[in-house]
Amino acid sequence: MKSIISLGIFLILTTSLYAGVTTPLGSGNSIEGSVAKEELKYYKVEAKKGQVLKVTLTDIVGDPDLYITTGSKPTNIDYDKESDNSANVDEEIIMSLAKDTDVFIAVYGYDIGNYKITATLTTINSQSLISGKEVNSLVNFEEMKYYEIEGNEGDTIDVVLTEIDGDADLYVKVGAKPTREDFDGESDNSPNLDEALSVTLIEDATLYIGVYGYQSATYRLKATVSGVEEEVTRQIYEDAEDGNTIGWQISDNTPAGATVNNIFDNEKNSQVIEFSNPNGGDSDANAYQLGGAWDNKNNFNIKWDMKTTDTYIVDVLVMTLEGTKVLRYSDYHEDYVQQDEEIVFGLGKASLDGKWHTFNRNLVKDLQIVEPNNRLLSVDSFTVRAKGYFDNIELYSDFNKIYENAEDETVNKWSVYLGAEVESISNIYDDERLSHVISLDGVDYSSQYLIGGFSDSINSWKDTKHVNLKWSMKHNNPAIIQVNVNTTKGERYLEYINADITVKSIDGDEITYGLGENSANGKWHTFIRNIAEDIQNVEADNQLLSIEGMVVLGNTNIDDIELFNIAYPANHKAGLSLTFDDTDVTGWFSLRNIFLKYKVKPTFFVSYFADFNGNEINKLKTLEQDGAEIGCHTLTHGGIERDYGNDVTRIDEYINEQIKPSYNLMKAAGFNPKSFAHPYGETERSFDIALRDYFPYLRGLSEARGRLVQRDDIFLKRGNPYNMLVATTIDNGYRNLEQIREAMIRARERGEVISLYGHHIKDDYNTAYIVPFEELKKILIMANEIGLISYTYRETYLLGLSQ
Numbered sequence: 001m002k003s004i005i006s007l008g009i010f011l012i013l014t015t016s017l018y019a020g021v022t023t024p025l026g027s028g029n030s031i032e033g034s035v036a037k038e039e040l041k042y043y044k045v046e047a048k049k050g051q052v053l054k055v056t057l058t059d060i061v062g063d064p065d066l067y068i069t070t071g072s073k074p075t076n077i078d079y080d081k082e083s084d085n086s087a088n089v090d091e092e093i094i095m096s097l098a099k100d101t102d103v104f105i106a107v108y109g110y111d112i113g114n115y116k117i118t119a120t121l122t123t124i125n126s127q128s129l130i131s132g133k134e135v136n137s138l139v140n141f142e143e144m145k146y147y148e149i150e151g152n153e154g155d156t157i158d159v160v161l162t163e164i165d166g167d168a169d170l171y172v173k174v175g176a177k178p179t180r181e182d183f184d185g186e187s188d189n190s191p192n193l194d195e196a197l198s199v200t201l202i203e204d205a206t207l208y209i210g211v212y213g214y215q216s217a218t219y220r221l222k223a224t225v226s227g228v229e230e231e232v233t234r235q236i237y238e239d240a241e242d243g244n245t246i247g248w249q250i251s252d253n254t255p256a257g258a259t260v261n262n263i264f265d266n267e268k269n270s271q272v273i274e275f276s277n278p279n280g281g282d283s284d285a286n287a288y289q290l291g292g293a294w295d296n297k298n299n300f301n302i303k304w305d306m307k308t309t310d311t312y313i314v315d316v317l318v319m320t321l322e323g324t325k326v327l328r329y330s331d332y333h334e335d336y337v338q339q340d341e342e343i344v345f346g347l348g349k350a351s352l353d354g355k356w357h358t359f360n361r362n363l364v365k366d367l368q369i370v371e372p373n374n375r376l377l378s379v380d381s382f383t384v385r386a387k388g389y390f391d392n393i394e395l396y397s398d399f400n401k402i403y404e405n406a407e408d409e410t411v412n413k414w415s416v417y418l419g420a421e422v423e424s425i426s427n428i429y430d431d432e433r434l435s436h437v438i439s440l441d442g443v444d445y446s447s448q449y450l451i452g453g454f455s456d457s458i459n460s461w462k463d464t465k466h467v468n469l470k471w472s473m474k475h476n477n478p479a480i481i482q483v484n485v486n487t488t489k490g491e492r493y494l495e496y497i498n499a500d501i502t503v504k505s506i507d508g509d510e511i512t513y514g515l516g517e518n519s520a521n522g523k524w525h526t527f528i529r530n531i532a533e534d535i536q537n538v539e540a541d542n543q544l545l546s547i548e549g550m551v552v553l554g555n556t557n558i559d560d561i562e563l564f565n566i567a568y569p570a571n572h573k574a575g576l577s578l579t580f581d582d583t584d585v586t587g588w589f590s591l592r593n594i595f596l597k598y599k600v601k602p603t604f605f606v607s608y609f610a611d612f613n614g615n616e617i618n619k620l621k622t623l624e625q626d627g628a629e630i631g632c633h634t635l636t637h638g639g640i641e642r643d644y645g646n647d648v649t650r651i652d653e654y655i656n657e658q659i660k661p662s663y664n665l666m667k668a669a670g671f672n673p674k675s676f677a678h679p680y681g682e683t684e685r686s687f688d689i690a691l692r693d694y695f696p697y698l699r700g701l702s703e704a705r706g707r708l709v710q711r712d713d714i715f716l717k718r719g720n721p722y723n724m725l726v727a728t729t730i731d732n733g734y735r736n737l738e739q740i741r742e743a744m745i746r747a748r749e750r751g752e753v754i755s756l757y758g759h760h761i762k763d764d765y766n767t768a769y770i771v772p773f774e775e776l777k778k779i780l781i782m783a784n785e786i787g788l789i790s791y792t793y794r795e796t797y798l799l800g801l802s803q
Contacts (some may be wrong), residue, residue, distance in 0.1 A: 027121040035109035043105040062113025063087035067106040098176035131225040139213035147209040166217025167191035171210040196540035234396035240271035252287035272391040283310030284385035291381035299395035308388025315383040400564030406436035417450035437559040452549020460548040466563035467532040479554030506538040528787040575753040575789040577796040585616040587761030603793035605633035605677035629792035631675035635662040641682040697797040708743035716753040727755035
């Protein structure tokens with residue numbers, strides 16, 4: 001098991017909530033108290049770094065709930081930890097402390113209640129570990145034994161428990177000791193099975209490791225720290241921080257008066273380049289050129305920041321096999337592509353909103369969309385026609401290594417590994433992909449074709465830099481993809497077969513995974529596998545050293561074989577946030593086995609909760625127990641604009657009619673909704689502020705248009721805190737499976753989370769607000785092929801808040 005640490009707390013504080021006395025609590029002392037309905041009573045504990053705090057409410061009569069934060073007072077809406085059991089049931093919170101701090105405790109009256117509150121602080125020592133060095137130890141029944149190891153930003157720390165005799169479980173936490181209730185990652189396999197966790201640090205920190213005795217056990221523990229090698233290379237041509245405009249020339253000064261200035265931008269808090277003309281003229285009349293003879297043959301991705309409110313043109317001059325070309329980017333709608341004298345792409349009207357936007361373009365792919373047989377040779381200049389501001393103009397390389405894209409129209413990289421010589425390897429043009437592909441035309445599994453080699457081969461890739469493998473293939477008959485790798489335990493052969501995705505096994509040096517039952521249906525599929533993870537999922541104490549090559553067994557067409565590392569950023573796993581709106585509990589529940597099979601944790605935003613019967617509520621609870629999140633969608637699907645006119649004087653009316661009743665009904669039914677989806681995607685700032693008294697996490701709808709892969713608003717990145725996340729629909733009339741696949745691949749390659757939403761599940765391909773069962777299944781299969789992890793909406797939101 002591998003875990004990427006993703007921590008975030010979203011706090012909305014209002015001073016009116018903090019009235020009243022704060023009572024100090026001494027460790028081990030008990031105080032009796034009472035609380036009225038909707039009242040908050042506060043307590044405080046002084047804690048030290050490394051201590052573990054346990055807070056309990058006992059002798060409860062009524063329904064008081066427990067909330068905790070460090071350094072400031074919690075409420076029942078904003079807190080670090082909560083315990084809100086049913087009435088007359090004891091409440092308990094256990095947390096570990098990463099620094100000396102005051103811990104504030106709130107007792108909230110969900111209903112009137114009496115209680116006894118006790119806070120106990122425990123100091124537990126931990127043993128320091130040396131990277132890669134094993135320690136042998138034992139843990140007693142219900143004992144937690146602690147270790148610690150230091151790491152730097154970007155380091156990956158792999159923790160393994162091996163040779164377990166008994167039942168020991170593994171817990172980790174960054175910066176503080178984990179408990180069974182308070183941890184960043186856990187691994188709790190059955191007795192005598194190895195335990196493994198992997199953590200990527202987002203800053204210099206201490207990782208604390210806990211070994212818990214579910215039964216008494218002996219074990220070997222090893223933690224290995226490995227740094228992240230920066231794979232990308234980049235050439236920055238302008239970041240404006242030198243305070244001048246050297247390098248720019250005004251290549252078109254009609255009308256006269258065009259200026260290039262280096263100014264300080266308060267929003268970016270940095271120097272930027274300003275283009276203007278005090279004499280007026282059209283916004284795209286003057287031209288400003290950077291470069292002209294870059295002759296950059298290594299970096300074929302371009303990135304720039306831009307802020308403008310007027311029409312603009314950005315031209316990138318490139319050299320290709322067919323001569324000089326201009327790739328032009330302008331403010332057309334996002335799916336606009338045209339070839340005239342220039343190859344033109346739209347960046348969307350949203351780019352004219354006067355806000356800073358960052359654009360990333362893969363120049364190779366942009367060229368081949370229009371000229372599939374052409375090839376990029378170099379990038380030479382960047383020209384702007386605009387009135388506005390630009391910054392951070394750079395070219396960078398991919399975080400990948402392409403081993404075959406067939407565009408050289410040869411088969412020089414391939415050989416027949418096993419089988420009769422009548423088997424053929426050919427390079428053909430595929431009308432569906434609009435590109436060349438490799439055709440392997442043989443007979444069943446006895447026909448085997450090799451690209452790269454094995455660890456002892458002169459032709460092997462010997463790739464030690466990348467861990468993710470991507471390829472596309474199409475075949476009607478079963479085929480096997482065998483990836484040859486070298487590991488700390490010797491050679492391994494990872495076989496990916498046409499079988500259920502749950503297939504996972506190891507037999508000697510062969511590791512087998514299923515690609516899905518539909519992987520041989522005669523259609524193109526793109527697969528992404530993390531080779532390092534696929535090894536450790538079956539051999540926790542083994543590690544990838546290098547990827548050597550690939551053997552294809554069977555008859556298939558194959559294309560775009562490449563190895564890569566996640567680019568922007570590499571600090572969490574790429575994923576899918578899948579949400580559903582409204583009332584179709586029966587339809588959602590019919591997908592329960594599919595959600596479980598594909599490890600999907602959907603979020604259901606429910607409206608008309610008052611109309612749900614007991615059977616529907618039980619189905620929602622079952623889905624929640626499976627890992628789903630249950631959120632709120634108002635009481636009667638009331639829209640802020642359609643039903644309340646965006647009238648800020650009606651906020652109380654909206655809250656009293658749409659929010660409080662639904663929230664209280666859901667709480668009374670045993671749910672604890674934290675996330676909210678706006679009906680119709682209608683939002684208004686003042687309404688949102690009021691909503692956050694109930695729901696910290698809000699979802700809107702994407703207003704962008706064009707190809708999904710270009711709609712940045714539906715892609716979440718770690719460390720980009722959003723006021724509100726947005727999603728795009730997959731209902732009938734809007735769903736495009738190829739665009740969804742393309743967008744999912746972007747998310748996987750950049751380490752992003754893509755947000756999608758639907759409504760009802762029915763066997764209907766024509767009615768609005770419906771996702772047919774088979775279409776949704778295809779989307780989930782694609783997400784699995786591409787390697788996206790499923791996040792609930794709340795988990796997705798918190799990723800953005802994590803630093």
